[in-house]
Amino acid sequence: MRRRLIVGVTGASGAVLALETLRQLAEAEVETHLVVSAGARMTIAHELGPGGLGRLTALADHAHSPRNLAAPIASGSFRTEGMVVVPCSMRSLAAMAHGLGDNLLTRAADVVLKERRRLVVAPREAPLHEGHLEAMLRLARLGAVIAPPVPPFYARAATIEDMVREIAARLVNWAGVDPGARMTRWGENPVGRP
Ligand SMILES: Cc1cc2nc3c(=O)[nH]c(=O)nc-3n(C[C@H](O)[C@H](O)[C@H](O)COP(=O)(O)O)c2cc1C
Numbered sequence: 001m002r003r004r005l006i007v008g009v010t011g012a013s014g015a016v017l018a019l020e021t022l023r024q025l026a027e028a029e030v031e032t033h034l035v036v037s038a039g040a041r042m043t044i045a046h047e048l049g050p051g052g053l054g055r056l057t058a059l060a061d062h063a064h065s066p067r068n069l070a071a072p073i074a075s076g077s078f079r080t081e082g083m084v085v086v087p088c089s090m091r092s093l094a095a096m097a098h099g100l101g102d103n104l105l106t107r108a109a110d111v112v113l114k115e116r117r118r119l120v121v122a123p124r125e126a127p128l129h130e131g132h133l134e135a136m137l138r139l140a141r142l143g144a145v146i147a148p149p150v151p152p153f154y155a156r157a158a159t160i161e162d163m164v165r166e167i168a169a170r171l172v173n174w175a176g177v178d179p180g181a182r183m184t185r186w187g188e189n190p191v192g193r194p
Helices: 015-027 039-046 051-059 090-099 104-114 130-141 160-174
Strands: 004-008 031-036 062-064 082-088 118-124
Touching: 004 015, 004 051, 015 031, 015 039, 015 051, 015 082, 015 160, 031 039, 039 051, 062 090, 082 090, 082 104, 082 160, 090 104, 090 118, 090 130, 104 118, 118 130, 118 160, 130 160
Parallel strands: 004 031, 004 082, 031 062, 082 118
Antiparallel strands: none
16 A cells, blocks of 8 residues: 555645645655645635646645545545645644544544544744644644744755755655655755755
């Protein structure tokens, strides 16, 4: 069986990170199940242009409607290694922290947590109020990896594309897939030249 991961995309800024994460998972031959929230349709169109959703969907092996609560990934009996939520809005973060399976994305995340699989969440908002921080703490205590998409400046990326690749590579890495040379590792590959 191919390795299988769920990728959730929500309406936080950073659609390009979702695109790059899906690209890296496709290159690693991981089977991906994509769920794009209703909120994400707006941010994707704004940040990636009108063809953005199509580009994301084309990179995934399967794309599910957030309204389809009968999709395979809504059940723990469907085997996956986990899920990456990138970028993650404060709305979806709060829903996941409180076990609200109100759409397929949050339901799939809840399944990943209850099955003790890997949930990597890349929340994007600034500044953060106490409610955001409480939701992150709660989700971390449930076992999620809270991985805000902060730039690893030590990688000395020359372009925004390089930095996006480095950030996405870290999410892929935390999801249990080796991103190879896309991720600069301190003391391993030469800094600035992945
Ligand atoms: C252009 C744009 C950028 C946004 N950026 C963020 C963001 O960075 N973080 C966030 O939590 N919400 C952001 N929002 C608001 C969310 O899209 C909104 O709260 C939405 O209801 C989230 O729903 P979802 O979690 O189902 O995707 C943004 C909205 C727009 C239109």
